[in-house]
Amino acid sequence: MAPAPAIRRLHLPFKKPSCCRHPLDAAVQRRVGSMGGVKPDTDLSSLNLPLPMPRHYRAIWLSDVHLGTSGCQAEYLLDFLRHTDSDVLYLVGDIVDGWQLKKSWRWPQSHNDIVQKVLRKVRKGTQVVFIPGNHDEAGRQFAGLDFGGIAIRREAAHTLADGRRLLVTHGDEFDGVIQYAKWLAYLGDSLYTGILHLNRWFNRLRGRLGLPYWSLSQYLKHKVKNAVNFITDFERALADEARRRGFDGVVCGHIHKAEIRDIDGVLYCNDGDWVESLTALVETPEGALEIVHWPHLLGKPRAASPALDPDDSDSEDTPTCAS
Ligand SMILES: [Mn+2]
Numbered sequence: 001m002a003p004a005p006a007i008r009r010l011h012l013p014f015k016k017p018s019c020c021r022h023p024l025d026a027a028v029q030r031r032v033g034s035m036g037g038v039k040p041d042t043d044l045s046s047l048n049l050p051l052p053m054p055r056h057y058r059a060i061w062l063s064d065v066h067l068g069t070s071g072c073q074a075e076y077l078l079d080f081l082r083h084t085d086s087d088v089l090y091l092v093g094d095i096v097d098g099w100q101l102k103k104s105w106r107w108p109q110s111h112n113d114i115v116q117k118v119l120r121k122v123r124k125g126t127q128v129v130f131i132p133g134n135h136d137e138a139g140r141q142f143a144g145l146d147f148g149g150i151a152i153r154r155e156a157a158h159t160l161a162d163g164r165r166l167l168v169t170h171g172d173e174f175d176g177v178i179q180y181a182k183w184l185a186y187l188g189d190s191l192y193t194g195i196l197h198l199n200r201w202f203n204r205l206r207g208r209l210g211l212p213y214w215s216l217s218q219y220l221k222h223k224v225k226n227a228v229n230f231i232t233d234f235e236r237a238l239a240d241e242a243r244r245r246g247f248d249g250v251v252c253g254h255i256h257k258a259e260i261r262d263i264d265g266v267l268y269c270n271d272g273d274w275v276e277s278l279t280a281l282v283e284t285p286e287g288a289l290e291i292v293h294w295p296h297l298l299g300k301p302r303a304a305s306p307a308l309d310p311d312d313s314d315s316e317d318t319p320t321c322a323s
Pocket residue numbers: 093094133134135170172253254255
């Protein structure tokens with residue numbers, strides 16, 4: 001039997017650190033690979049795309065930036081941060097990839113620029129809330145404290161313009177509710193077919209040993225199905241938690257899949273990621289929630305031209321990267 005369509009073609013562009021122990025990583029990478037749209041490295045500034053309006057938002061949610069990894073699309077995030085502003089900026093976890101940095105230190109200037117840009121926003125009056133995720137879990141020990149004007153919290157509550165309340169959390173603590181063999185998510189078609197062959201030999205051998213038939217392929221297929229259902233279960237777990245605690249909705253990240261939808265009367269919002277899908281969640285001045293996709297650079301990359309806003313020269317207070 002063929003495996004479920006969602007895992008037929010595996011595309012794993014984001015090289016994860018081998019120390020990854022997170023059960024969601026496989027699901028995340030599958031999902032990232034399946035996201036459509038313009039290739040993130042395409043510079044579409046010459047195409048005169050309509051600029052997303054408005055540029056000022058009540059709130060912006062960003063997560064899964066993974067600074068410190070080669071997968072981080074820092075130039076695009078920097079471009080987004082330069083062209084948008086908000087009353088509140090929520091950094092919803094996995095902003096810095098501590099797992100990867102522990103393994104090998106990689107901190108290019110563009111990653112530094114993002115940190116500086118956020119600090120600049122703080123100085124200009126944006127309320128910045130950082131909610132550490134599993135990749136920057138070291139930040140969790142500082143939950144409740146404020147550093148340089150950035151409030152570090154385990155989670156936050158955001159009130160929309162219409163009064164609805166949203167629970168803001170990274171979401172990784174909710175993936176423990178689903179059990180599945182995560183390595184199976186990496187199975188491709190050919191490997192799966194190979195397993196079907198293996199199953200035949202396996203059972204021929206079992207037969208010779210006088211053992212009854214046991215379907216290896218059936219077993220694996222069951223596991224794969226669980227993996228496919230995983231994202232759905234994650235979303236539901238988050239929505240259930242929000243409902244249980246009396247919130248009208250939830251904002252999370254973690255699974256790298258931007259989404260706004262209703263789950264049994266609870267608003268489920270995921271702000272996506274800046275590794276490949278390049279998405280943020282925003283609340284407009286009118287109180288509407290939207291997903292902003294930013295696959296193009298409105299400004300030229302830093303090296304190519306000066307910053308648009310004279311007050312926006314990131315290098316001004318950017319210390320030279322140590323290594
Ligand atoms: Mn995460």
